[in-house]
Amino acid sequence: MTLSDLVTVLPETVVTATACLVLLADTVLERRIARIWLPLLAALGLVAAALTGPFTVTSHTAFGGFVVVDTFTAFFRVLFIILALFAILVSPEYLERRAIPAGEFYATILFSTVGAMTIALAADLITVFVGLELMTIPVYVLAAMSRRDRFSNEAGLKYFLLGAFSSAMLLYGFAWLYGISGTTTFAGVADAIAANGLTDGATLVALALVTVGLAFKAAVVPFHQWTPDAYDGAPTPATAFMSVAPKAAAFAAILRVMVGGLGPLGLDWGAVFAVLAAITMTGGNVVALAQSNVKRMLAYSSIAHTGYILAGVAAYHAGASASAAVLFYVFAYGIMNLGAFACLIYLDLDGTRGATLDELNGFARRRPAGALAFAVFLISLTGIPPTVGFVAKVFILGGVLDAGITWLAVVIALNAALAAFYYLRVVVHMYMYEVDANAPRILRTQLLSVGLGIAGIATVVIGIVPDGVYRWALEAAAPFVR
Amino acid sequence: MDHLLTLLIVIPLAGLIPLVMFFRDTRAVKQVAVVTTFIELVFSLVMLAQFHPGEANFQLVESAAWLPSFGIRYELGVDGISVLLIPMTTLLTFISVLYSTGGAIKERIGEFMAAFLLLEVGMVGVFMALDLFLFYVFFELMLVPMYLIIGVWGGPRRVYATLKFVLFTLAGSLLMLVGIIAVYLQSGDAGGRTLSLPELLTRSGRFSADFQFWVFLAFALAFAIKMPMVPFHTWLPDAHVEAPTAGSIVLAGVLLKAGGYGFLRFAVPLFPIGTQAWLPILILLSVVAILYGAIVSVVQKDLKKLVAYSSVAHMGFVTLGIFVLNQQGGVGAVLQMLNHGFVTGALFLFVGIQYEKTHRRQIADLGGLANNWPLYTGFFGVFVLASLGLPGLNGFVGEFLVLLGTFKFNPVGGPGGLFWGPAAAIGVILAAVYLLWMFQRVMFGTLREAYRSLPDLSPLEVVCAVPLLVLTVLLGVFPQPAIAIIEPSVQRILAIAAGASQVVLK
Numbered sequence: 004m005t006l007s008d009l010v011t012v013l014p015e016t017v018v019t020a021t022a023c024l025v026l027l028a029d030t031v032l033e034r035r036i037a038r039i040w041l042p043l044l045a046a047l048g049l050v051a052a053a054l055t056g057p058f059t060v061t062s063h064t065a066f067g068g069f070v071v072v073d074t075f076t077a078f079f080r081v082l083f084i085i086l087a088l089f090a091i092l093v094s095p096e097y098l099e100r101r102a103i104p105a106g107e108f109y110a111t112i113l114f115s116t117v118g119a120m121t122i123a124l125a126a127d128l129i130t131v132f133v134g135l136e137l138m139t140i141p142v143y144v145l146a147a148m149s150r151r152d153r154f155s156n157e158a159g160l161k162y163f164l165l166g167a168f169s170s171a172m173l174l175y176g177f178a179w180l181y182g183i184s185g186t187t188t189f190a191g192v193a194d195a196i197a198a199n200g201l202t203d204g205a206t207l208v209a210l211a212l213v214t215v216g217l218a219f220k221a222a223v224v225p226f227h228q229w230t231p232d233a234y235d236g237a238p239t240p241a242t243a244f245m246s247v248a249p250k251a252a253a254f255a256a257i258l259r260v261m262v263g264g265l266g267p268l269g270l271d272w273g274a275v276f277a278v279l280a281a282i283t284m285t286g287g288n289v290v291a292l293a294q295s296n297v298k299r300m301l302a303y304s305s306i307a308h309t310g311y312i313l314a315g316v317a318a319y320h321a322g323a324s325a326s327a328a329v330l331f332y333v334f335a336y337g338i339m340n341l342g343a344f345a346c347l348i349y350l351d352l353d354g355t356r357g358a359t360l361d362e363l364n365g366f367a368r369r370r371p372a373g374a375l376a377f378a379v380f381l382i383s384l385t386g387i388p389p390t391v392g393f394v395a396k397v398f399i400l401g402g403v404l405d406a407g408i409t410w411l412a413v414v415i416a417l418n419a420a421l422a423a424f425y426y427l428r429v430v431v432h433m434y435m436y437e438v439d440a441n442a443p444r445i446l447r448t449q450l451l452s453v454g455l456g457i458a459g460i461a462t463v464v465i466g467i468v469p470d471g472v473y474r475w476a477l478e479a480a481a482p483f484v485r
Numbered sequence: 486m487d488h489l490l491t492l493l494i495v496i497p498l499a500g501l502i503p504l505v506m507f508f509r510d511t512r513a514v515k516q517v518a519v520v521t522t523f524i525e526l527v528f529s530l531v532m533l534a535q536f537h538p539g540e541a542n543f544q545l546v547e548s549a550a551w552l553p554s555f556g557i558r559y560e561l562g563v564d565g566i567s568v569l570l571i572p573m574t575t576l577l578t579f580i581s582v583l584y585s586t587g588g589a590i591k592e593r594i595g596e597f598m599a600a601f602l603l604l605e606v607g608m609v610g611v612f613m614a615l616d617l618f619l620f621y622v623f624f625e626l627m628l629v630p631m632y633l634i635i636g637v638w639g640g641p642r643r644v645y646a647t648l649k650f651v652l653f654t655l656a657g658s659l660l661m662l663v664g665i666i667a668v669y670l671q672s673g674d675a676g677g678r679t680l681s682l683p684e685l686l687t688r689s690g691r692f693s694a695d696f697q698f699w700v701f702l703a704f705a706l707a708f709a710i711k712m713p714m715v716p717f718h719t720w721l722p723d724a725h726v727e728a729p730t731a732g733s734i735v736l737a738g739v740l741l742k743a744g745g746y747g748f749l750r751f752a753v754p755l756f757p758i759g760t761q762a763w764l765p766i767l768i769l770l771s772v773v774a775i776l777y778g779a780i781v782s783v784v785q786k787d788l789k790k791l792v793a794y795s796s797v798a799h800m801g802f803v804t805l806g807i808f809v810l811n812q813q814g815g816v817g818a819v820l821q822m823l824n825h826g827f828v829t830g831a832l833f834l835f836v837g838i839q840y841e842k843t844h845r846r847q848i849a850d851l852g853g854l855a856n857n858w859p860l861y862t863g864f865f866g867v868f869v870l871a872s873l874g875l876p877g878l879n880g881f882v883g884e885f886l887v888l889l890g891t892f893k894f895n896p897v898g899g900p901g902g903l904f905w906g907p908a909a910a911i912g913v914i915l916a917a918v919y920l921l922w923m924f925q926r927v928m929f930g931t932l933r934e935a936y937r938s939l940p941d942l943s944p945l946e947v948v949c950a951v952p953l954l955v956l957t958v959l960l961g962v963f964p965q966p967a968i969a970i971i972e973p974s975v976q977r978i979l980a981i982a983a984g985a986s987q988v989v990l991k
């Protein structure tokens with residue numbers, strides 16, 4: 004390990020140091036001061052980390068080939084930092100109201116962010132695994148952060164058990180890959196597999212285990228069962244974060260491992276992924292239709308979006324456009340889904356559960372700006388222009404059609420129409436029904452409104468002029484184009 | 486003025502700024518909305534004045550890179566088909582907004598006007614976009630404001646109606662999106678792809694017969710749902726009955742036209758072979774729509790539903806005119822779109838005015854209104870006569886040309902114009918039956934005691950109705966200027982369709 008190695012991972016180091024500093028400050032500072040300074044400190048650390056990482060990079064490896072910094076890394080570093088920033092911005096008032104220890108909350112988010120960034124750095128199976136664990140273990144904690152709440156505990160425990168199970172499966176798959184290729188670097192694995200093909204059973208076992216392990220992490224149907232309870236039970240700001248950052252990280256891992264390492268078998272797993280994508284989006288949407296709890300509905304909707312992104316992965320052999328579409332969708336999904344979950348923070352309910360549709364009745368009259376932001380996120384999730392969600396769907400459809408998987412494109416289109424029903428139903432309740440007598444209180448918030456305002460404007464503006472972000476995604480996808 | 490078309494998109498958006506600033510002040514909000522839509526109307530007329538009739542190609546074209554990575558352009562332009570539809574849109578929007586200031590919309594007036602201005606952006610944009618992607622964006626942009634207009638300010642079953650409207654429309658348009666992307670991918674090799682219509686028309690040789698068959702279907706589904714063609718029309722009566730009056734006026738007057746316009750602008754010239762393949766079914770469905778819409782209208786008990794179903798029949802004439810693929814049919818179809826916009830817009834306005842006064846829409850609950858409302862009766866009578874196609878009023882011209890085109894329709898194999906023409910003509914007779922019978926039951930007979938004290942048209946309502954009346958008469962007596970504008974562009978599209986189908990067939 005040399006000094007230049009350390010410089011390579013400077014952003015990760017800064018975030019780690021910030022997390023430690025936040026924990027330290029939490030014990031030292033007075034409550035009154037900590038209220039303001041803890042989130043500020045965390046945010047400043049994230050901004051500093053973003054500034055230390057070069058935006059345009061020439062690909063180079065470090066730590067003896069364990070770590071690679073390329074355009075892909077740069078993309079995900081910035082994305083994870085943006086998501087963590089938003090998560091911290093929308094949290095403080097909620098945490099205070101529920102007496103959730105704020106310092107620990109921010110530090111946990113930061114640690115998880117480091118893990119996610121590590122995945123984007125990976126050039127090796129071991130780095131991916133370390134990154135995944137470093138990312139998910141803090142998220143288990145986040146889910147259970149509301150200690151006295153039964154549902155929060157259930158969320159944490161379920162997430163932990165299934166997460167550990169899937170990690171074991173993934174690790175076992177990695178072990179098989181090592182057995183086949185004698186190396187753990189993606190390049191080495193790819194070479195060995197290109198030479199062998201799918202001829203021997205060992206490769207098949209490895210492929211299956213790795214696919215299932217990663218599918219668990221990304222919440223692909225039928226490996227999604229942990230998602231609804233985990234998302235529903237966790238404190239809402241935690242849900243907002245864990246519905247986007249770990250998902251984005253899971254797709255970073257899928258691209259690194261499946262395309263980077265198992266790319267030579269792309270035609271084989273591509274077909275499997277296409278079917279999984281269709282099942283995932285349809286399954287998520289159909290179950291979401293039946294939900295009356297909005298938080299749970301959004302949980303199922305995030306499963307459906309996994310399906311759309313996975314469709315882009317399945318089409319990766321179409322070239323740069325499909326991989327760029329995946330990255331763009333991950334970016335778009337991050338903003339709009341975090342925003343949508345965060346809108347639920349407005350409703351001051353008992354426990355961690357989310358609002359029901361009826362509790363949202365007349366929300367547009369009680370909080371016009373908040374309701375407008377929620378409507379924008381929902382319209383974006385539906386995929387109606389001029390929002391980022393629409394453009395993202397267009398890019399995915401373009402990649403899928405370019406790869407010649409026409410049936411999947413039609414399935415995506417029909418699913419988007421299906422999903423419109425439950426997204427717009429929320430708008431119906433917010434705008435078209437009168438406030439109930441026993442409607443929940445509204446949390447007093449300012450930071451939340453600011454955060455949602457920024458996210459809402461970004462959703463529309465990037466929806467109208469997506470070219471900059473798309474170019475950035477296209478550059479980031481370059482490492483996966485052969 | 487180089488950017489006249491962009492200006493038409495910007496004006497309603499700019500109007501949103503003062504609207505939001507004075508959001509709580511009901512009076513100011515109304516004034517801002519009326520003034521904005523009026524300025525928009527004036528500029529659309531300026532655009533019409535700058536248009537050179539007799540030229541077939543696109544005019545006032547603006548083109549700028551929008552998504553350079555994809556070769557997608559911000560491209561606007563008008564030709565003889567769209568140049569009349571845009572002033573129609575701005576006029577109907579202005580009238581809708583003006584009428585809504587008179588008390589028809591009682592609450593959340595700021596949100597209502599904001600939704601209307603956004604809707605106008607989408608409607609105007611749809612008729613100007615020359616890039617398929619841009620067209621799709623405007624096409625969908627109309628959706629959310631109309632969803633809110635029906636859902637927030639609509640009648641008792643508004644939520645059901647508005648969800649049905651959105652889901653139907655969205656299902657169709659998303660399939661069209663798949664079709665658009667397929668066109669994009671087929672339009673060239675990586676790096677040289679485009680969605681610009683003028684450019685695509687030069688490349689239509691790239692679209693194989695098989696490709697055209699499926700992509701035309703994707704486009705046709707979206708447009709057929711929007712029109713709506715039978716059997717995709719079931720959202721329409723619900724949406725119209727529940728929509729507030731202003732919503733009904735633009736829904737019937739403008740939104741339905743987006744379907745017919747889409748067929749003529751994109752589907753037919755881009756996919757001539759696809760058009761030929763689906764032609765028999767589309768003609769059949771058009772004639773079914775004419776007859777079915779008319780028959781169902783006869784038995785309607787609800788006044789607004791009757792007008793809604795009559796729209797299905799009238800739109801049947803539009804698709805019939807388009808798909809007989811000859812000049813009379815095409816010109817007739819465009820005229821029919823225009824006339825239907827004015828006349829049915831006016832009918833919905835008068836049904837709305839009547840409902841505001843009596844709070845009844847069931848035909849059986851009404852009657853004898855003519856005794857009390859001479860002014861109303863006069864206006865309403867003219868529009869009813871125009872709707873049933875009385876010569877001398879505008880409804881006649883479009884339907885007559887479409888029928889003429891239909892009689893000339895002579896396909897290889899299958900029933901020709903001599904079968905479809907008389908069949909469609911029965912629809913005209915039925916229109917006279919249901920409209921006159923309705924008029925008789927509503928306006929004549931004995932007046933109920935409860936309605937005796939109700940006032941006739943207010944000055945505001947007269948102001949709303951007069952421009953429509955003038956246009957109804959003018960276009961009926963003197964349709965030639967409009968035909969002269971429409972004809973070259975229709976000819977051009979038919980020539981492209983005929984020429985392109987030969988190129989690929991070779």
